[in-house]
Amino acid sequence: MTPQRITMITLAVADLEQSRTFYTALGWVEAEGGNDKIAFYKIAGQFFALYAKDALITDLGMPIHERSTGTITLATNYNSPKEVDCAFADAVAAGAIIITEPKEVFWGGYSGNFADPDGHLWEVAHNPFWALDDDGQLIGGT
Amino acid sequence: MTPQRITMITLAVADLEQSRTFYTALGWVEAEGGNDKIAFYKIAGQFFALYAKDALITDLGMPIHERSTGTITLATNYNSPKEVDCAFADAVAAGAIIITEPKEVFWGGYSGNFADPDGHLWEVAHNPFWALDDDGQLIGGT
Numbered sequence: 697m698t699p700q701r702i703t704m705i706t707l708a709v710a711d712l713e714q715s716r717t718f719y720t721a722l723g724w725v726e727a728e729g730g731n732d733k734i735a736f737y738k739i740a741g742q743f744f745a746l747y748a749k750d751a752l753i754t755d756l757g758m759p760i761h762e763r764s765t766g767t768i769t770l771a772t773n774y775n776s777p778k779e780v781d782c783a784f785a786d787a788v789a790a791g792a793i794i795i796t797e798p799k800e801v802f803w804g805g806y807s808g809n810f811a812d813p814d815g816h817l818w819e820v821a822h823n824p825f826w827a828l829d830d831d832g833q834l835i836g837g838t
Numbered sequence: 839m840t841p842q843r844i845t846m847i848t849l850a851v852a853d854l855e856q857s858r859t860f861y862t863a864l865g866w867v868e869a870e871g872g873n874d875k876i877a878f879y880k881i882a883g884q885f886f887a888l889y890a891k892d893a894l895i896t897d898l899g900m901p902i903h904e905r906s907t908g909t910i911t912l913a914t915n916y917n918s919p920k921e922v923d924c925a926f927a928d929a930v931a932a933g934a935i936i937i938t939e940p941k942e943v944f945w946g947g948y949s950g951n952f953a954d955p956d957g958h959l960w961e962v963a964h965n966p967f968w969a970l971d972d973d974g975q976l977i978g979g980t
Contacts, residue, residue: 698864707907708909740977767850833883
């Protein structure tokens with residue numbers, strides 16, 4: 697049985713220095729252990745990593761385009777629509793590509809979407825039905 | 839400033855029922871709140887979700903192929919190579935596509951890669967330099 701957990705989220709990136717610059721501009725602080733192929737960021741209970749696409753291709757032993765990977769979106773939730781607007785503006789200022797401007801959405805929340813330099817999709821959202829603790833960790837919902 | 843956290847990890851899937859069946863076969867238990875477009879799974883401090891690709895396309899207001907999204911890998915770590923072997927075998931039995939068989943890898947750990955029905959890449963790994971708590975949450979490293 698595969699346990700219901702995720703230890704690390706790794707984004708394959710075309711240009712590691714460009715991506716480091718983007719996430720630094722977002723305010724993220726890199727952890728130790730990185731090099732010219734990988735950058736680690738500690739998040740609650742997990743690592744988030746940026747990994748050079750050519751290195752991942754070597755690890756997997758095949759070109760990534762041979763296995764067209766699925767689309768993943770990563771969401772960060774906030775306590776109010778105003779906080780979503782601020783986060784979205786900060787991301788755009790950091791160089792994010794606008795996908796959808798923050799707005800009220802069909803499921804009862806407030807949400808916008810942007811993409812990082814490699815097209816990785818991030819949602820910034822306020823969900824009035826989900827509670828966050830003081831560290832921003834999800835503590836309940838649905 | 840964008841906080842250094844991720845609230846939800848969402849995989850776009852071509853066939854939600856096929857994907858539900860795959861993750862159920864892996865041993866994952868669906869949370870409440872899902873429907874014919876989305877399935878939620880509670881993981882520590884986060885939700886993991888499977889979301890119908892056509893619904894995501896509607897949300898984003900564009901075909902996904904217009905914005906070729908980057909490649910993401912999701913990793914679940916284990917306490918030993920033997921546990922990795924078991925998890926890998928379970929995934930293959932559940933219908934996973936083999937990408938790399940588990941083996942000792944260059945960074946000093948033991949790792950294999952498989953893909954789910956949509957090509958989403960999962961790594962199962964033992965990292966002797968990273969510690970997990972009793973719940974499998976990452977508690978240190980690098």
